[in-house]
Amino acid sequence: MARMNPDLRRESIVAATLAVMQRQGIAATTVRDVAAALGTSSGLIHHYVTSMDELITEAFERAATEDLERAAAAVSGGSDPIDRLRRFFDSYTRADDDSGMQLWLDAWAEAARRPALQQASRRLNEDWQQLICQLIRDGCAAGVLSSEDPEGTAWRLLSLLDGLTLQCVAHGDTITREQVALWSHRAAEMELGLPQGTLS
Amino acid sequence: MARMNPDLRRESIVAATLAVMQRQGIAATTVRDVAAALGTSSGLIHHYVTSMDELITEAFERAATEDLERAAAAVSGGSDPIDRLRRFFDSYTRADDDSGMQLWLDAWAEAARRPALQQASRRLNEDWQQLICQLIRDGCAAGVLSSEDPEGTAWRLLSLLDGLTLQCVAHGDTITREQVALWSHRAAEMELGLPQGTLS
DNA sequence: ATCACTATTGCGCACCTGTCCAATAACTCC
DNA sequence: GGAGTTATTGGACAGGTGCGCAATAGTGAT
Structure with a gap:
């Protein structure tokens, strides 16, 4: 070479x-x-x-950070909070393929045995939660949605998205990507006091 | 020996x-x-x-089936649907240790590479969803709760529980077991038209 | 053209993996 | 007690793993 x-x-x-x-x-x-x-x-x-472990952690961290930044870019600009929320769900739901999420499944499973990976995974998850949380706070401030516990709501929405996508990726087509989108929209509408169908 | x-x-x-x-x-x-x-x-x-793959699949299947049967036993008997729902969340949330859920994380990650494991994992997840779904239908029939889409609601609740527990197990104490219980109760109350605090 | 420097090679090392198999030990039945 | 059955052993086998290292080849400065 x-x-x-x-x-x-x-x-x-x-x-x-x-x-x-x-x-x-x-x-x-x-x-x-x-x-x-x-x-x-x-x-x-x-x-x-220096080691294979370090390389794997670094590669995961980079991929995951890029995903997060893509989501952050998707919700920036355009000040209508409802529309930003829609764009957020779109960017999470419309992945080109499953390999990105499969990487997360691997990371979660390996986290217990690889401290460096666990730290990276944990930090990135908290960043995702903060991204959603900020979206909710902005919507509350604008008066277009309501949540009495933005932190908790953000964790619930993120966990629901993770759980649904997990079913999608790990089990083939037990549930479809369309259902992931639809169902996470329904949950968000319930959480945020929005009329059903606002997000879909 | x-x-x-x-x-x-x-x-x-x-x-x-x-x-x-x-x-x-x-x-x-x-x-x-x-x-x-x-x-x-x-x-x-x-x-x-005959092979290591078969052994691993069989061991996982047994452990997961026992978990499911424990949950099924917990919600059987006692005909008050709300109380049965409470007992369901208890049995899911109050695991003695994390090793049971860690096994699920491993299984989800490995599913993509082990067809037999994927099939077992998929079937067991569907059984969990059916368990929740039946709980909801019973509650609807008794008139103590309401859901316009029991199937979807069951998937959402199961996915939320999976997602929350995942955070718990994979990331140490990003969120606590108490929060998993509390937050899944909140989501269930929203989904099922129950007054807040009914389940906690 | 010669030098120092370093990116790159390709093999060796020790160790681990699933699977197989002949030899052995332990048990049952006659 | 002897014979037949089979649970159990321990090592062989081919292949894979991360890692280290002497040798090599390409590069820029003198």
Whole structure:
């Protein structure tokens, strides 16, 4: 393989690791797979990364952070709180494929055994909850929706989305993506005192 | 190791497998670990079981089925639907430790790579949903609660419980068991047209 | 053109995995 | 007691794992 700028090389390693993780799952991601995906040798990976654990955590953290930023971008701009809420559910529900969520399933399961991964996963979940919470507070301030416990409501909505998507990804089509969207809308309408159908 | 009745032996192998799975996680459970837990040799395991995959699926299926039956037992008897609902949430929320739910996290993550496990997991989830659904229908028939979509409501409540418990188990104490109970009660009250505080 | 530097290689090491199998030990029945 | 059955053993096998390291090749400065 041609020589490469170290920063770019490290970048490409993390990117390749992420791709392998999404395809094969965290537990089945090996140094050799990542090297093969890059068309290089396994030794090179260890020249840039001290351990496989560190690499996996870093790749997950990057992917998850990008997801969050995408959601944050989706709800920014346009000041109608109801519309921002709609856009939030859209960005969560309309993932291109299941690999993103499958990565979360892996991370949750592995968290108990990988402290660094647990810390990253935990922090990112709290950020998601804060994103929803802010959306609710803004809507309350604007007077278009109501919640007597924005923090709790945000946790309930996030957990419901996680739980529904989980069914979707882990069990094939026990429930469909359309149902995830519809049902999370219904729950949000109940939580926020909105007329049924406002979000769908 | 002393000779043992084949049926009892098989029983003990599945039980030992389950114990190892709960301690180390599904992915890290090996034939040798199970054999060591029993104080026997690894060859013995394969004398009773055709493959490791089959063994893991069987152990998970047994543990999960027992959980479900415990919940079903908790809601049977006593005909007050509200009280049965309360008992259901109690039995789900008051697990002795986290290892039971951790097993579910593992199963959901592994489901994508183990078809037999996915099938078992899927079927058991549907059974849980049916259990809740029947509870709701009974309450509707008795006129003490209302739901215009019992199937959907059951999926939402189950997914919410899964999502909340997930946060609890995967992320330490991001949210507490008490909050899981309280928040799922709130959601159920909203879903079923019950006055706030009915279930807590 | 020669040098120092370092990105990259590819193999070796120790260890782990599921599965299989001949040998052995323990039990039952005659 | 001897014979037949089978539960149990312990190691062999082929393959996989993360990691380390001497050797190599490409690069920029002198």
